[in-house]
Amino acid sequence: MERDYRGELVERLTTRQARVAVVGMGYVGLPLAVVFAEAGFDVTGIDPIASKMEALNRGESYILDVSSEQVRALVGQGRLRGTTDYAVLQDIDAVSICVPTPLRKTGDPDLSYIVSAAESLAPYLHPGMVVVLESSTYPGTTRELVLPILTERSGLEVGKDFFLAFSPERVDPGRKDWTTYNTPKVIGGITPACCEVSTAWYQQAIQTVVPVSSTEVAEMTKLLENxxxxxxxxxxxxxxxxxxxxxxxxxxxxxxxxxxxxxxxxxxxxxxxxxxxxxxxxxxxxxxxxxxxxxxxxxxxxxxxxxxxxxxxxxxxxxxxxxxxxxxxxxxxxxxxxxxxxxxxxxxxxxxxxxxxxxxxxxxxxxxxxxxxxxxxxxxxxxxxxxxxxxxxxxxxxxxxxxxxxxxxxxxxxxxxxxxxxxxxxxxxxxxxxxxxxxx
Missing domain, CATH: 3.40.50.720 (NAD(P)-binding Rossmann-like Domain)
Incomplete structure (x- = not known):
């Protein structure tokens, strides 16, 4: 009998037993990590900038939208920690990728940060893991770029062994009325099972989650807004x-x-x-x-x-x-x-x-x-x-x-x-x- 990774993961997510990681701890990643931790998840932040992670582990915020008091409390409770080492992902159930997506000087999209994050994650991808890309990008990126990196290097089947979705970040720095917690979150999965799992995860920490039919719809939604x-x-x-x-x-x-x-x-x-x-x-x-x-x-x-x-x-x-x-x-x-x-x-x-x-x-x-x-x-x-x-x-x-x-x-x-x-x-x-x- 085949193992039901979807059902097992949804159970861990809805009971806050799942271990969470956020890759890219900047203006988007840190507030998201804090929201997950405040919801009761055990959260690890991953960022290549060591000074950021050292500050995080000291309980210091480096972003205006997140107070040091919030960070200090979560670090003290053991709910939040930072590292530069992707190897921690071998013990993680759910990963959000929040890395930059700038334009090159030629005007072409620079997706190198997404590629690097996916390639760094791939060796630790395991059955029963959900991955959600939040970085703003063009329609098709999750399916055409991230999915092949994860499947070719792991041999796992999306929608069955692991789950992949896109949920565009909607952070507006400096706002007090609309925050990471209460801004509705759009989510589209590679498969219906991917959408179900990622929605179950985000619903534990975000006030309103809006599922859509595909990653392309979710990617296009962000581009329409901006x-x-x-x-x-x-x-x-x-x-x-x-x-x-x-x-x-x-x-x-x-x-x-x-x-x-x-x-x-x-x-x-x-x-x-x-x-x-x-x-x-x-x-x-x-x-x-x-x-x-x-x-x-x-x-x-x-x-x-x-x-x-x-x-x-x-x-x-x-x-x-x-x-x-x-x-x-x-x-x-x-x-x-x-x-x-x-x-x-x-x-x-x-x-x-x-x-x-x-x-x-x-x-x-x-x-x-x-x-x-x-x-x-x-x-x-x-x-x-x-x-x-x-x-x-x-x-x-x-x-x-x-x-x-x-x-x-x-x-x-x-x-x-x-x-x-x-x-x-x-x-x-x-x-x-x-x-x-x-x-x-």
């Missing part, structure tokens, strides 16, 4: 450019439109797109569609507009300085906020990096301040946040608000600054009709 946001941000960014040409206040237009109780969703313009998901995920879809001879025109156009925004911002800075009889070259320019959005410490794909590069190319003397990011080390860019914010504001020829952190005292900054280019409407009504404020 493509929707990317395109609408591109639309409102282009509206900002159009309003600038027509001498119309784009912020007033948006606020007026937002009073309509149906048929409109409020998006706001900015200096460009940032974060790991919105600027990147739609381009995975665009890349995939090129392989079937289809051009994703909305995605490509929105990407073009959003990519242009840092240059548009620099143009506003240049025009604002010209009005004061100053060239960009040699001017002291202070960039406020380096993170890609307010009140987080995430620098990934931040438009601040492009703005700084472009200003430097024009000869500006650029400094920055960010309460969450003390140092920038990105490619050729190496900078430290100015130690005294208000002194830097007073000494700057122009202050450029890139990230609207709530910690900033905007009235004080407005009073001390000579000139401000506000790309986020951070000053609100204070900036309207103020001669030393230029708004996007």
């Amino acid at each position: 493509t929707f946001r990317m395109i609408n941000i591109g639309l409102v960014n282009e509206l900002a450019i159009m309003c600038d040409r027509l001498k119309i206040d784009v912020w007033e237009v948006i606020e007026a439109a937002a009073t309509k109780p149906f048929g409109f969703m409020k998006f706001t313009p900015g200096p460009g797109l940032g974060g790991h998901c919105i600027p990147i995920d739609p381009l995975y879809l665009s890349w995939k569609l090129r392989s079937v001879k289809y051009t994703a025109r909305f995605i490509d156009l929105a990407s073009e507009i959003n990519t242009y925004m840092p240059r548009f911002v620099v143009g506003k800075v240049q025009d604002a300085l010209n009005q004061q009889g100053k060239p960009v070259k040699g001017s002291n320019i202070l960039v406020l906020g380096a993170a890609y959005k307010a009140d987080i410490d995430d620098l990934r794909e931040s438009p601040a990096l492009d703005v700084i590069h472009l200003l430097r190319e024009k000869g500006a003397v650029v400094s920055y301040h960010d309460p969450y990011i003390p140092v920038i080390q990105q490619d050729e860019l190496s900078m430290e946040s100015v130690p005294d914010l208000m002194e830097a504001v007073r000494g700057a020829d122009c202050v450029v608000i890139i990230t609207n952190h709530s910690k900033y005292d905007y009235p004080a900054i407005l009073e001390a600054a000579r000139l401000i280019v506000d790309t986020r409407n951070a000053l609100g009504k204070l900036g309207r009709n103020n001669p030393k404020v230029v708004r996007l």
